[in-house]
Amino acid sequence: MKTIYLSTEESKGRTILKLTHAYDTEVWNILKNEKQFHWEAGRKIWTCDFSEAKISYVKKLFENITLVNMEALEKREQQHLKAVTLSEQTLKEVESFVGFMKSKRYSDRTIEVYRDALIAFLKFHHTKTTSEITNADVILFNNEYILKNELSSSYQNQVVNAVKLFYAEIKSHKINVELIHRPKREKLLPNVLSKEEVQRILTASANMKHRTMLSVIYACGLRRSELLNMKPTDINSERKLLTIRQAKGKKDRVVMLSDKIIEMMREYYKYYRPKVWMFEGQTAGAPYSEKSLEQVMKQAVAKAGIKRPATLHWLRHSFATHLHETGSDIRTIQELLGHSSSKTTEIYTHVSNRAIQNIRSPFDDLNI
Helix, strand or coil, X not given: CCEEEEEEEEECCEEEEEEEECCCHHHHHHHHCCCCCEEECCCCEEEEECCHHHHHHHHHHCCCCCEEECHHHHHHHHHHHHCCXXXXXXXXXXXXXXXXXXXXXXXXXXXXXXHHHHHHXXXXXXXXXXXXXXXXXXXXXXXXXXXXXXXXXXXXXXXXXXXXXXXXXXXXXXXXXXXXXXXXXXXXXXXXXXXXXXXXXHCCCCCHHHHHHHHHHHHHCCXXXXXXXXXXXXXXXXXXXXXXXXXXXXXXXXXXXXXXXXXXXXXXXXXXXXXXXXXXXXXXXXXXXXXXHHHHHHHHHHXXXXXXXXXXXXXXXXXXXXXXXXXCCHHHHHHHHXXXXXXXXXXXXXXXXXXXXXXXXXXXXXXX
């Protein structure tokens, strides 16, 4: 997949924006015709003066043509925050916040996310004590850190959640938490693969473990963490059920197991003989890592020749959409996915072709 990588460097007192990409005629011709970009043949990169407007221009220039990877730019800003040291008093308050969340039995993942979000917020305002921070500082953080670095609205929501909880429980409403506004939720449709694309991904790998892991995610509509937390004892092959324990929201649920996926897991189990977790890493008794699983998916997508940036969660989206297209009702799909509200599940009706596949387009009635 074509990708342009953005990064920066300091040169003679100026900040330079660098554009790096594998050679591609279309990308090359676009940049060649843009006078503001300079080609450095020795380093094989394009450069220009850095500005936020220039980043936005590059993204718009290559919209629908290639991916623009900004990870290096985000790390540049995050590196600045990493260098900031919080006071001992602030660190104690953060630890009290962590202790509170543990006592309320928040999941380890939620605790980690809220703690990191709060620390980023407090480091941004490190010149103030936590008691001096106001609602205006929340808005400033949103505008000057989150929006400036084009971080997601979901991350902004995490910061809002963390700050609200921290000030409500640890600081006793030193700021008015009810006035902290949230970003408008993006109404994005889920990314869905066709059944043919799913088949190509699931058969792309020759490795039995890799193939089985991806197949189970799709066959059961699992989240990544649900697959990695699965134990052999969660599988009931006689009843053809898989029990997913303490998933998102600390809820248990059961999903169906087809004969086909049971046979695949049985063959996998006989070959690998996992000790604790159904899918273990190189160390016996240790679960397979999230990053390794993501890499497995990435490699399978590349081998399958799929140009879209498909992720593990796309398999879950595809599971739900394909169920709806073959006649399953929303309530059943909701139970299988573990959604608390049917409104969350209803989004799949917008990408399913079940309701529209037999509709005749008025274009077909034109004499063209």
